[in-house]
Structure formats: structure tokens, C-alpha cells
Amino acid sequence: MRPTVHDIAAAAGVSLATVDRVLNQRPGVRHVTREKVETAIREIGYVRDVAAANLAKGRTYSFVFIVPASDNSFMHGLNAEVMAAVARSPVERTDIRTLEVPAFDPTALAAALDTLRIERPAGVALVATDAPEVRDAVDRLVQDGIPVVTVVSDLTGSQRHHYAGVDNIAAGRTAARLLGRFLGGAKGDVAVLAGSMLVRDHRERLEGFAAVMAEEFPGLSILPVIEGRDDPDMAHMLVSDALSKRDGIIGVYSLGAGNRGLIRALKEKSVDRALTVIAHELTDHTRTALLDGTIDAILNQDAGHEVRSAIRVLKAKADGLSVIDAQERIRLDIFLKDNLP
């Protein structure tokens, strides 16, 4: 049987009340006594029964999820996953609330974070906009002892406890290698469609992509990045334009959202030329395009996993428990026609 608080009390030769004071860092225990109890805890290998503890506390973890109010398919999917978690929340003793903030607006995000310092939830998850004011606001929360995890996009130099998202440099590198290999030894131009170079994940993907292209596929040259602001219409216009002007384009890498517009542009031009295309994020549109051959591969991060992982990590931090690292690593999914879920 697992040792209980009673066993600690017996082993340390103190009363249950004292053990409780030590375990829950309540005041009123002399230093020597505290040490004695802590030794006993270590020696008999006591671990708190979290289920029983939460039952006793009547505790519910109140978490806040901050998501950008942006309306591309990926963010909709992320929102849906958070909602699914909310639906499950009573069963898991969690009380999850979402907070929408304007996309790409560091000031609004920082303000929202500061509001939470007063509310003091048991944990905060956010899709970070990579700016100093956001970093500082996050660090203030962390200093206040509130667990914080970033989701999808990380925050440079902050003290957030965890990042639930993919390695975007690796994602860009992978895209480059896939594109390069799929193109065989062909020479030509590669167009890159991004949302905005102001978001860290897009910057990193491009960085990885460019690095591998330069190292390994000298026959392919990257054209200046097209910034479509994750907007389908804008993406459509810009990509159509590029394809008309440059007929040396043989490959496309779409590293952000707004793929609906990209796909439309590709279909319009596909009559007279064959392009190899790698895109990010599996949505209804990209899935269809993959199946009909318009897109050759999709790189994806599973929003559901990210949300569940973020919640697990927040819970563990709130309980002072450790996490299984391998379990929380968010993987980069590569989808071809054949392995779609």
C-alpha cells in the first residue's frame, strides 16, 4: 500500500496536524521539526494522493485560455478544441474560461494578462504575440505564482512554464526538404506565402525553410516572401499575380493560414503548369486540395493535442507535479494523400 499522511506522522514522531502544516506549507512549525518531517516524507517515499486532496479541497482548477479573435480555419479549430475541453471540464474538475483578444495586438493581449493578475486563476494558456510588452506581462503573472503556458506560438525570452506547440524551425526545414525532394533535381523558383513576418512562428518557419534550401537545393531559389496576412482574398490576389508574372515558379510553400485563397489561385493556373505545393494546417480546404492533387503535402499541428497538453501541464504545475515530457511534445504531422486521419 502507498504510505499516507498517518505513516509520515508515525515515522517522524509528530502529529497529523504538524505533517499537514509541513505538507501545505502552513506556518507554525519550528525549523527542526519541519526538517524531521521532510526527511520522513523522503524516506518512506510519500506522494500525496492528488485525487483525495482535490476531493478534500473541493478544488476546481480555474483556467483561462486567451485566444486571438482571428477568423481563419486554424483558429476556429483551436477554438472548437478549447470548447470541447470546456465541455469536458466538470468531469475533470476544471473550470475553463476563454478570453478573446484582437489578433496581432500586443497591447490588448498584455492588458488582458494584467487583468488576470487580480483574478488569479489557477493557470493561464495563451496564443502569444511575440512582443516585449506581452513578455513582461507574462513574466509578471509567473512572478505572481500563476502557471502560464504558451500555445501554438511561443514568446521569446519569457519565463512561461511551457510551450505547447511545434518546433517551427524544424517545420520549415522539413517543408524545404520535402519540396526539394519532390521536385527531383529540377531548377527554378519557389514562392513562399506567409501571413505576416511579425509573428514568430511564421518567421521561424521561413528561417528553417530558407536554410535547408540554401544548403541542399541550390538549384531552387526562393522569391521574396508574399505576405497574405492570413487572409484568403489577399492570398488569392497576391499568388495569382506572382504566378502570372514569373513563369519560373515550380514550387510553393504556404507557411501560414489563408490557404483557401492560395488553392483558388493554384487551380486557376494549374491548367497550363504543374506546381509542387507544400502547405501548413489541415483544414477542410487543404484536405480537399491534398486529395485532388493541388497540394502535395500538408504539415500540421494538432490543435486538439495542443489544447489538451496545455491543460495537462497547467494542472500538473498547479499541483506541483512533474509532466511526462515525451507525452507533451507536440509533433509535426506530415500528411500525404494516404495517411489523412
Added chain:
Amino acid sequence: MRPTVHDIAAAAGVSLATVDRVLNQRPGVRHVTREKVETAIREIGYVRDVAAANLAKGRTYSFVFIVPASDNSFMHGLNAEVMAAVARSPVERTDIRTLEVPAFDPTALAAALDTLRIERPAGVALVATDAPEVRDAVDRLVQDGIPVVTVVSDLTGSQRHHYAGVDNIAAGRTAARLLGRFLGGAKGDVAVLAGSMLVRDHRERLEGFAAVMAEEFPGLSILPVIEGRDDPDMAHMLVSDALSKRDGIIGVYSLGAGNRGLIRALKEKSVDRALTVIAHELTDHTRTALLDGTIDAILNQDAGHEVRSAIRVLKAKADGLSVIDAQERIRLDIFLKDNLP
């Protein structure tokens, strides 16, 4: 607040004891009363607090993991993951025991399963050998009300509750498309190295591989399958032999274990020819080979995820709870040089 048993009692106008009798299907409740209680449960949306219930029961889930005593890297990895789960088991109120049975031996496996009918663990996970006697033994366990999940390799036509493993047909198809695309339009022969055609996962991978090759890459022809019995030495010999005899080979698909031998053979021959190689299972050996260019892509199933998923599902079944399907889907990982974990 979540409704409790007291709320049911109040809503149904019966006593706590009666509610308890209904909830735990104890005898001594009239049919009409039982219905009344069940209606109340549904209406107020009661869900049992599993943590409290287990605390009250003092319950620990005793699970048995049946793994084949085969000594390739993948099975070692699987074993290590089971051991890691065992190490965590006290914290999670589980008591996991492993049972080794000879590999590829349906009779031994069926016998082991039948032993468990007497022991009656709270759940059984097994790496299935696909044979009728194993299927029947599994079905007997299921009939006895014991949750059973298959791991890595599934069992045709059985009533197991869940399969924690990848879709092997999709894996084979994906391998074919990757190999085909990587080879550009080149024409030539493709060698396939398998463990044994008696295991379902290997059969299915080949099936998927052959299908896509035939449909989409008519320029590539598949040579008769080499069965290396997942043994490095045997694989080395057979592959070396094949490469010497047929110089039309431009691609290799290794769908089983024993890659150590394959890699050795490839390195010996690589001086005079360039091969495109797709292999299964990420191990130290295949990882090194991927990094040095001997292998071009690795398809992988994460043994840790499979083990944890199997345990989660067994627990849920034992508690009569539902599982999050998306969470339990085991994904096929595709690793290139750039996205190795």
C-alpha cells in the same frame, strides 16, 4: 457545482441507499423505482466522481501487459515504455504487470490469455499474433467482462475493445508515395524487406505499399518480398544478396524490424550506387542512418504513446467511461532529417 448522489436521491424522491443500489447495480430495487432513479440521473446529468469512487473503493486497477519476448529495438523500446508506466503506476492507482510470451507463437499467447481468465485483472493489453486461437482466447476474456486492447498489431475479427496502433495499410501507402515521389520519374526495381508475412501489420503494410505503387508509379516494379524475420543478420545477408544480383534496384522499403542488418548492407553497397530508402521504426540505428543519408525517411509509431493510450483506454473501460477518440488515435510519424525529436 456538479450534482452528487444526494441530488439524485432528492430528485427521484428516494433514499441514498436506493440510489446506491441502482448506481452499483445491486439487487433489491423494484423495476419502477429503478427507472425513476435512472431518469433522475439522466435529467440532472449526474456523472460519478471517479476519483471519489476509487478512493472509497480503495481500488487499484490491476492491468496485465502481454509482450512478445523478441529482441529487436522496437520491442525493447516498447518494453521500456511499459516499465516507465509501471514506475508511474502507484501514483495513478494502477498496478501493471508484464507477461512475456514467445514471439510468433499463437498457442503460447492463447494459453497466457486463458490463464488470465482465472486471475481476472481489471484489463489486458497485448501485442497480438493474428491467429484464430488467439482471437478466441481474447473473445473469451471479453465475454468474461474483462477489457482487452491490442497494441501495435491488431487481431482480425476479434471483439477486443480497442486497438492502440497505427493504420498499417495507410503506412504502406504513405511509404510508397514517399518513395515514388523521391525517385522522381525514375524507372527501376524496388526491394521490400519484411519480418514475416505471418504478422498482420507487415502484411498490411505491404498491401498498402503495393497498391499505391501499382496505381501511381507504374515505372517502379516491386521485387519478391524478402523475409528477414526481424533478424539483423538475416536481413543483412538477404539484402546484400539481392543488391548484388539485381542492379536495377533503385529503392528499398523496409517495413519490419532488423534494420541494423539492412543498414550495414546498404553502406557496403552505397559506394557504387545511390538508393532511396524508406524504413520503419525510429531506433538509434535508423536515426543515425537517416542523419547520414543512408535512409531517406523513417515511418514510426510512438511506442510510448501506444502504451499510455492503452492504459488510458483500459482505465476508461474499467470505469465504464468514454474515451476521447482523437486523443487515442495513434499517428503515423514521418521523420526526415529535419524533424527528428
Added chain:
DNA sequence: CCATTTTTGATGTACGTAAATCAGATTTTT
């Protein structure tokens, strides 16, 4: 309609922990 069986209610204990109260024992300060 009484005896018997079946169904229901009332109540208590247990699981492992949290949290509170109050009394008693130490220490520290004056």
C-alpha cells in the same frame, strides 16, 4: 387477513487528505 418475502429508508464507517479549533507544551522576551 395474516405471514412471508421483497423493497426501501436510515444510519454509520471507510477511503486519504484539507482545514479548522482549542488545549497544552515549548520557547522567547521582559
Added chain:
DNA sequence: AAAAATCTGATTTACGTACATCAAAAATGG
């Protein structure tokens, strides 16, 4: 050495469920 402050112990209640016991009520059989 007395007063005050600080520590420690003993005990109790609670969380939501499981499970057992005994008494009371209702339904059933003859």
C-alpha cells in the same frame, strides 16, 4: 520567574462515493 509569543498535538468535520447493517414499509402469497 512571570508573561507573552510561538509551536505542537489531539480532535473534528468535510469532500463524494462505496458498502454494510438493521429497521421499517410495502407488496405478495396463501
